[in-house]
Amino acid sequence: MTKDLLKWATWREIHSQPDIWRRWGATLDVSGLRAWIAALDFDEVWFCGAGTSAYIGDMIAASVKGTRSVPSTDLVADPAFILQGARPLVVSFGRSGNSSESKGTMLALDALAPDAPRLSITCNKDGALATMVSTGPAKVIVLPDATHDAGFAMTSSFSTMLLTALALFDAEADFGTRLNTLADQLENLLPIFAQGGDRPDRAVYVGAGPLAFAAREAALKAMELSAGQMPALWDSTLGFRHGPKSFVTETTAVTVFLSPQDPTHGYDTDLAEELRKQFPRSAVQTIGPGGDIDVSMPFGAAWAAPLCVAAAQVQAVQWAHSLGLNVDDPFSGQATLSRVVADVKLYPVMS
Template sequence: MTTALDNWATWAEIHRQPAIWSAWGKALDVDGLRAWIKSVDHDEVWFCGAGTSAYIGDIIAAGVPGLRAVPSTDLVAAPKAFLNGVKPLVVSFGRSGNSTESIGTLDALDALAPDAPRLHITCNKDGALATRGAQGPMKVIVLPEATHDAGFAMTSSFSTMLLTALALFDAPCNVPSRLDALAGHLSTLLPQFRGMPRPERAVYVGAGPLAFAAREAALKVMELSAGQIPALWDSTLGFRHGPKSFVSDDTAITVFTSPDAPTRDYDSDLVAELRAQFPQARVMAVGPGGDIDIPMPFGPTWAAPLCVALAQVTGVEWAGALGLNVDDPFSGQGTLSRVVSGVKLYPVAS
């Protein structure tokens, strides 16, 4: 049945994710790219990006040992604090590949680490990440055009860039089979995510990689609601240390629950505590065996896109209920734009 939501590109982009993942798993040259990564000289692996693209790195670094998240917003602001003698393999994420910080990262690398290898994962074949050359070794992965979201909020771009990086940097696996399985899970889950009552406030909590999935979930709700639904994120154990003061009676609290011990026990204890302390709030466990049962057979890091999809769906529904332009919630305000631009870049002395 067609609904008003079907008129929004963002809604279509959320729902095309299973098909994208399944097809991309078969098209991605995992063996060739892994061989290239192994062949290039580097001391560390950095994941760089801004906003949602930075959270991809946070999720992976929290779930896969030996990797580091370096937001491009931090790197551009103080490049010499990071590029101080190490030789990283810099993995840059970008939906457009044209944000100011994406370009600033390339400028900083050119000045301070020109020989450092680079791997660009982007959704735009015409963006700077796809087209700009480098002095040192470089590979570019351009995702399918369908991931180049037209809407303001990153949805399929986020999830497909994340899964691409996991396919290359997590333990080797049968990538086509795994992405097929995740696509099947999401197809089953998407209808279950619908119809959540719109709250005054939202909270997303998780541990390890799911803490940063919570961060992305909170951002999706704030972006899509143009800030009309304040959203907070934190870690399972960190939430008690002050941020819990954010909760009011009409707060929707989502705890992304881990399949791993002892993490799942801390998650479960927090759910029980919040239900007892805030009986008027809506507390929901989302994960294996939860109120919404999200299977995590490959662990919580690979399940992060499934968890975030909940906030994608509810964010669109809540934005629509608020009467907002879902594809451009800040239309007419001039405060936020789909691609961050206009930030003045300052030269980096080599």
């Protein structure tokens, strides 16, 4: 089956991540960017994006104090309320940088917070995030061309934007060393992830802290690449019992992302054991330190999120392929979803 999957750009892009990370780790000027950020005047760091790009912000804000996730979809919908009295450093993520909300965020800042500094992290040097002129202090980080995924689903773009932002806002560290370590881990894990069993009827991903939002991204990959034919749910480890567990059937694949921290790790493993007892015919799998797929997380959960999500990336491609779908464009012929959401009507910003 693996040989058949090589025809899909999405499959190749998933497997290109280790090499991308290694090269990027040796290239990014982390110290220079940190110095630029340190010289700015702002009250809080906001991470903005839509869809997967918003989940990047969720993962970081769940692990780095003094930061906040503000999805661009929320900011554009009600900019006056969100920006009222705020002076944030707005960090925008965008694979193409051309989504309606990426442009709308920039316009809202121009109108309501023109002096707010901006940092754009994008995979497309020609997109709006990279080229729109800012009214305040601004900097653009353009990731390697290889991260500008050709496939519908964000894969290498997601992981590399997340790791780039962590390098700038998490505890200072040797970025190159960390990326080399993560690249080596993923290279070893990808063949293991590909050994999954038959396609289930539905999927669940859960985790805690930043890994809860990694679970959200994982569930999105399953739904996107299957064109909605694979129902998928995400939740936090402790939140899952409060109603969402009703989604689980005997033919549901459940993946629990294990935190490296205590007591969080204990709650994760307890949930997995509970689900195995209650749904003995379901496939319940743990990924993380001491898990069914043992993944060490020496830098913390947020840095390991791309490793966990990669499992879902691999699974989702396999499931989509087994459904006979065009993995690189699952909605081909439907015209319901597109790779870049760029046709949203933007309304004037009201102060």
